[in-house]
Amino acid sequence: MTIDRRRFLTALGAGGAMTVAGARSAVAAPRRPLDAWPGRARGAAALPPDWQALRARLGERLVLPGDPDYPVARLGFNELNDGQLPAAVARCVSPGDVQACLEVARGHGVPIAARSGGHSYLGYSIPNAGLVIDVRLMAGVEVRPDGTALVGAGARLIEVYAALAAAGRLLPAGSCPTVGVGGLTLGGGIGVLTRKYGLTCDRLVGAEVVTADSSLREASAESEPDLYWALRGGGGGNFGVVTQFSFETAPAPGLTVFTMNFPAGSSEAVIGAWQPWVATAPFELWASCQVAGGTPPTCHIVGCWVGGEDSLRPLLARFVAAVGTEPTASRVLEKDYLDAMKFMAGCSTDTIAQCHPIFEGGILPRAAFVAVSRMLGPTPVDSAGVVELMAGRTGVSLLLDSLGGAVAELAPDATAFPHRSSLASAQVYAGTTQAGQEETTEVVDGIRDGLARLGAHGAYVNYIDASLPDWGRAYYGANLGRLQEVARCYDPDGVFAFPQSVVLA
Template identity: 30%
Template sequence: MCELVYMLGYRTTSSFYSISFHKMIPVEITSKVGLVLQYKKNNNIIMAYTKREFLKIMGLGLVFMPFIGCFNSESKKEEGHSGIGAAGVNEDKGNETIDVTEADVLMLTRNDEAYEKFNQGFNKRLHFLPKYIAICKTEKGIQFAIRKAREEKLQVAVKSGGHSFEGFSSNNGGMVINLSQMKKITWLENNEVEVEPGCLLQDIQAAFFAKKRLLPAGSCGTVGIAGLTLGGGYGFFSRKYGLTCDNLLQLKMIAADGKVYDTAEDKELLWACKGGGNGNFGVVTSFRFRTHDMPPAFDSYVLKFRSMDAAKFEQTINAWFDVSEKLPQDGFAAYVLNNNTLTVLITNYNHHADFSNIILPLTSIADTVSPTLQADLPKAMKRYYGRKGPIYFKNASAGLYQGKDDILKIKDSLFNTVLQNKGIVFQINTLGGMIADAAFEQSSCYPHRHLPYLGELQAYWDNESQEAKLVAAFENIQTLFREGGVTAHYRNYPDINFKDWEASYYGDNYARLQKVKSRYDKEEMFRYPQSVRPA
């Protein structure tokens, strides 16, 4: 369940004559993000000064500090940088002048040392080369990046956590607005909290659990809160408290015109961003959530079924669906078939005396049952943080289901394809509960609340040579579901090959989302292969 060092920026060199050992010698001057001046000869650093120290030595005084900033800016421009140095850049934003420094934004190009690191996505299968990666740290930095993209007529992608299955958070030749450095968490009244978009789920859980609070979200520790929320967001606690987006009270966003918009003044934008906001309308700079009491304990059961065959597959599918239908709202179940081994995970965080009886149809036929009862929740969640990337994989929604008949109608072909292709994983997760709440449905664009099960298709490999075979098997399974009538899909598990993706992700809400797009980004600055188009 996938939801289940200060970075060095610009580096410039130029020839310069410096006082060294009381005589003039030719050396190189290297500026690292305006922090120090390093004097090098034959690639060896022979002296290093801050700008302030350099001016003092030269007898120039602080009045010349802007000159040094200009020197850095010009050097960076020669190397293909934006020209943002320690002294900053004055940017005329319409009728407003905005002062921007590296404390607001670092504009990386392919010549920069840090570019490769910030350009690395979680999925090693995908490769993109944007013209600029704007490492934004403040709203002003985002506004500067948007203005630069508008002036150069660049396509813009927005990246926070970087887990986009199809790489929709990057592009070729455009700009990526990277929000990974914006990680502030601010506690407000009534146990509400404001979170910046760069926070990962592991950051959220560490901060929230310390205050005995809970946000219903996913399980994978390196997923970003921004993408998770804007596409819906589900996990162990969603059947009790709704999707992550259902707990979103307010957000702020910078649109294509560079202006900051607050959903306190626009409820339609809030509606659109609850399930349809992934990089479609602008750059979200903060999220305000309601939180819930952290449960005191967390029970989990891991069931293993080995040497699976087609008959056992059908038996376990029947048993799993029968059990999942009886789960309380604080229960969750996942069915994970990997080659010939089935793993069933069942969790519960509000102790029920009869819970063991509810899951008996599964425990009675499992090869092994491993319970962990009354576990400490913060420690328990770390078990589900998942692998750290980057890794080779292809993941996508395998559809949302009404019940087991959606699986059983293709059971033989589905099982045989998974069995014959090591690395393919088929998973089903429980939704339902409060996710189906009518009030949540009315206040968000997430459309599939009546479908209580979510399928996920996964493929993992270690070497590029394995990709073609696994992707072919992956697409065969997708065809089975599509021909079997399964067409609704979860937006946070996208696939570039979904035919009617507008209806698959958004149901009847797509036309309404288009109107929101037209208001905030009519020229489609924020665009990727499956972004919402203007009306």
């Protein structure tokens, strides 16, 4: 069976249920209700947008409630956000379409949000009673002779990987095949090649952006440099609608993927050995430590090595020796770039088209889940404390994805992504249902807050979290003030305001 990347990674060796009894929606208990979206009109202060005027421009690509395509067009990835009902979904095919959307909707007090892959954990890309500027149809990928890739903002990662692989190139990015390149890049872009090649945003050399005043701008180191800085890790939705990215790619070498499952009762030793191992490993190594809650918690490792199996084996042997316990099962597989990305995505089908959502003709289901995050500091956290947090939490997974390497070579203020010294990101993930939301909120948030007590502060904006304490500083650190200045410069009227806009932090 083909499953989405997060369920694939958490299922490797976990052997437990993927759904938490009494689980919650990622937007079930936000601190700010959806009908109090920033900038939304109250009372009769503003007339609604003239949707028919926009339909005259877009035709059937403007989808309104009651239209046959609306039930699918309105959906995001997380099923728990299905209660959100946008007033309109505009399927844009050009920057001109985006400009037209803003001309019609701006100033009417309705939420306006861009949507690439629709994976916003809180459903911020499908605002209730708002306008979704859907850039999915702008999904072309062109690789130029110098290796620069021009990528439409609506391209899904599997499409980007396939096009780059055909040209013998790679881009470090995320693992879930249906994630849009837009949201991933704008929040930073953590993935399985980051230690060798950096974050996705580190490879960004330019972007085509429609700002709140409907201007089409080119953001790069030479043109609109403050906007360019903010787009590299400042979070999607804050500064405008990106319609195209320009990335510096790298030649695609052979890769080796691996998994190791460890026996119950060894999680403390595995976590304790994993942290110094990845901290001192060659940049070519990326490894994720996956802790499945239970009694006791269990642990497995998923990783990727830039190179062949022979050069990886000594590193794996060193790690196993540090753990002091042999894995109960392991796999080491040499693959080319595209097949390695498909393996990490949990989508090993030969047909790229099948690595798409069901409603786009693929075979990948949507998911119902809640996820929150922390960032591990430069020093290891107490492994016994981590195990204690996960004890008895059946159905909850903790994904520790290694950073360091090339990520740490840039200063925290070189881009908007501040977590350059972090050892790893920590994502708490739970498959869920609509029932019993409050109980799971407490469980998942409790683990997040427990990680903070262990020294894992900060958070990853692409794992956006409604109840995260001091979220502005957690996402952006010392870069928050500059980000707020950029947002106020390019969107002084809050056209793109949403509950966790940088200007509200």
